[in-house]
Amino acid sequence: MSDVLRAGIARDVASYSLNRAAVAHARKLIDSRQYVLDSDWGDSQPRADDQNAYLKRHSWEQYSLWHLGLTDGATDETKARYAFVFGDFRRLHRTGLIACVYRASEWRHKAVELAAHDLLQYLDSRTMKAAS
Numbered sequence: 001m002s003d004v005l006r007a008g009i010a011r012d013v014a015s016y017s018l019n020r021a022a023v024a025h026a027r028k029l030i031d032s033r034q035y036v037l038d039s040d041w042g043d044s045q046p047r048a049d050d051q052n053a054y055l056k057r058h059s060w061e062q063y064s065l066w067h068l069g070l071t072d073g074a075t076d077e078t079k080a081r082y083a084f085v086f087g088d089f090r091r092l093h094r095t096g097l098i099a100c101v102y103r104a105s106e107w108r109h110k111a112v113e114l115a116a117h118d119l120l121q122y123l124d125s126r127t128m129k130a131a132s
Contacts, residue, residue: 016069018111025065041095
């Protein structure tokens with residue numbers, strides 16, 4: 001955990017490592033046009049029931065591919081290990097990437113922030129070309 005000063009108050013914040021396999025998975029989703037460009041992330045992001053249903057049919061390794069962050073010190077194959085979800089377990093959501101950029105930058109998780117930003121730019125460049 002690290003201390004982050006927020007509103008003048010030091011808070012313990014979990015630290016995260018970048019999940020490079022998830023970055024590669026996100027790029028693959030973009031390349032294969034498995035994305036949603038306009039969604040309400042508050043409605044689209046996976047809830048606990050969605051996560052549990054996904055885990056009944058898929059491995060923890062597959063589950064991890066939907067999360068850009070790995071919680072340092074958390075046990076593998078627990079939900080606590082995986083953070084910064086960017087899709088609905090079927091498609092990448094542009095608004096999910098925006099949420100990852102925002103949350104990671106808010107709490108100063110620079111590696112996740114930059115990866116999410118780069119993926120957002122990659123998605124936008126690919127979809128702008130398709131629209132031209």
